[in-house]
Amino acid sequence: MTRVVSRNPATGVERELDVTETRPGDVVELADRAARMALDYAKRPLQWRAALLREMADELESDAANLVALALDETALGQARLEGELRRTAFQLRFFADVVEDGAFLHASIDHAKDSPMGPLPDLRRMRVPLGPVGVFGSSNFPFAFSVPGGDTASALAAGCPVVIKAHPAHPATSQACFDALVRGARKGGAPEGLLALVFGFDAGIALVDAPSISAVGFTGSVPAGRALWSRANARPNPIPFFGELGSANPLVVTPGAAKDRGDEIARGVAASMTLGVGQFCTKPGLLFIPQDPSGDVLVTSLVDSLRELSSMTMLSEGVAENFRSGTVTIAGVDGNHRLVGGDGDGTNVTPQLFEVPAAVFADASSRALREECFGPLAIVIRYLNRDDLSNALASADAALTFSVFTSAADDDASWLIEFAQTKAGRVVANGFPTGVGVSWSMQHGGPWPAATSASATSVGASGIDRWLRPVTYQSVPEDLLPEALRDDNPLDVAQRVDGVVH
């Protein structure tokens, strides 16, 4: 039995935890246990389910000092950031409690029997039901918000699905302590045993995707890891949905008007956004499209100055830092691309990196490496001559999670840029930075491949619940055997579409 090791990336100090890597057979058994209680959980009243999520939020907050200390030791992400992330994570659980109580996520629809041009139609009623046990993969870069107690777990529980969570090896002690808090909340809420499980280790992750009782997977991480696990989910005898929120090289366009009006302000903002959390955000603006004109020159100079003011930074792990350094070397090797800001580093320490390339070079097929995400504090300035040059370069970029556009009141580029942006990304940001991802009804965090494995899904916001549901139609089923959400008297008081009209 391999003991799980917790490592401090800043100091290199390691300690063995009192848990072992989970054997694949045990992963299968935990998933089976979840499947056995899934229907019981799914049938509990919505109000009860909402209260359960709030209990879990309370337990996380009660243990906040301990959880933040553990995460600080394991991630080096900083006290203020981690405290904020934990608040956000508790808020997210409570937000999903609201989503559950709202009930619209059920998509309840009732068509009473009637005649039609195709002859008589029977009574048809449709709603969404939980898929069953969900496998959740915690991320490295958000030890709370996209890990054990994060959005995938919260939305799956909200949908009525038990979860089996694979802890990320970058923060196992934080993962275990968060899990313990969720379990305390589950017990206080009176949840059936088996609602939550936590597994550790690479092999356990593989076993989780393969486990016959797992109905769907939520994943946040890199394109290669995500694509490998997604392929595995598809290769099962019964393939299951795999919702991977993968990497993203996020474009940020500054129009000539905006560069002229407030280039310096934008440059300072970009420097802060691209280095936030040591650039370890999937929404980091990595592709900066700046006009090749005097105002653009001023903006780039200001960006260079802002980045040079920053000291070296500690990444999440040596592996992440190694990937960053090798990514930097690959990018530096692209012909026609040159470095504006750089520096060495070692171990987990790195320094911000900035490159510059003409738009025409960026758009060339040989510059593929520039268009792929480099996870960390790195961005590429792409200098464009005019609208055609810009639009050619943008067209060559991959789809992304976010697409930011800085415009001025005077210029007429805003309209086509916003229209173009929505073809390339899940979120279009006007005159702002993409790195904050608010938990709300209207948030979309996802995008076309390779930003995510499913462009129709989101891993943040109310619609995250959609991933764990599937519709069922009940035809001519007597009222007393129907789920409550589909009864004529609507005892749950949820939104119902009745004979085509929403009530």
Added chain:
Amino acid sequence: MTRVVSRNPATGVERELDVTETRPGDVVELADRAARMALDYAKRPLQWRAALLREMADELESDAANLVALALDETALGQARLEGELRRTAFQLRFFADVVEDGAFLHASIDHAKDSPMGPLPDLRRMRVPLGPVGVFGSSNFPFAFSVPGGDTASALAAGCPVVIKAHPAHPATSQACFDALVRGARKGGAPEGLLALVFGFDAGIALVDAPSISAVGFTGSVPAGRALWSRANARPNPIPFFGELGSANPLVVTPGAAKDRGDEIARGVAASMTLGVGQFCTKPGLLFIPQDPSGDVLVTSLVDSLRELSSMTMLSEGVAENFRSGTVTIAGVDGNHRLVGGDGDGTNVTPQLFEVPAAVFADASSRALREECFGPLAIVIRYLNRDDLSNALASADAALTFSVFTSAADDDASWLIEFAQTKAGRVVANGFPTGVGVSWSMQHGGPWPAATSASATSVGASGIDRWLRPVTYQSVPEDLLPEALRDDNPLDVAQRVDGVVH
């Protein structure tokens, strides 16, 4: 250039059509053409899009006599059935026009800027946008409703996506004539060129899934063909969603009470349902769970008598008939299974087939062949001793499109059966037959694998439109640059969720 051949399955007469199989390069070009006009089409007003769908419905109906004659020649499905199917197909286009006008499919949501426990949140607005060009694969068994002018085409056009349709080789002349009618409707509606394209041939189908400009695929057909194309869609450099409505062995359970009350009536209904359209319905009840008691014996005897009264039937093609005969041989070879009704056939002619097996044998791993769909007029009677015997056998069955339950007022099996059924199927039918699939707001036609590649999707009903959309969030985008559906003054008068409350 290979000429496309139309074949009459009843007479074997063949004729060359005035069209050739589409070269893969031409498929790519048609998809590229669709991509070039996609944004223009997506931006047209909803009212205009709805009117376009109604023009297409009108054109289909104007040409009804010709279309039905062509389909009768190519499918042998019968005049009345084909007339009804064409009416249904025109109705479906008009129904999707209503869905477009309703506008709720956009999922418009507006969160105004506000403070939150995580600090200030920007203005966030989310709606769904069309994916882009959709590839549609026509089915063999519904030359109208699930082919060129069918549900995939109608829902994709409704979503705002152009379509490139692959005609099924079983009815190419019908496909071409239906396509011509759609094009006439598109012209009358003033649609941009390139909205619709039709391709022929096996290689063209492969090229369609691979074409870089195709954003998603809709498919109706067998599990092997669907799985192969789905894998191909996943193997692209940028994988695309593939919505396959595949095969299904649909369970139908008769409780002891129902068998006693009205066994004869149920038996006649089953005989009609399992042979409707020569059993070439994906919703055909193929697994009949009947109690092993005297009432069950009477039911089975009545079913046997009903089937023996039927004469031989013409299947859609020799290939389909050959598959049916080889499937019958495989099923007959399962130990413990015996034939109740059978007979020979040749060419496209077949006779109904009925088998009987004890529930315990059906549940055994060695009986796998009994649990797979056999496309055609064949069913397997599974005799069960008691509830445990039944529930073991049901648990061994694959997920399905439909699950039918016949109960009596007296028995207490209805509750657990309905609850179990919704874990196994996309549609649960009480005291009725699954073969009719009404086009309505509340229809679900899909189910967990292997019934469909995506359990959350439906290929019939209003929610079919969901497949061709993805959400986009607009952050801090000025009012005049927002899509109309997301403006505060709601000029389209669509359902909007505003600050969490639906209006």
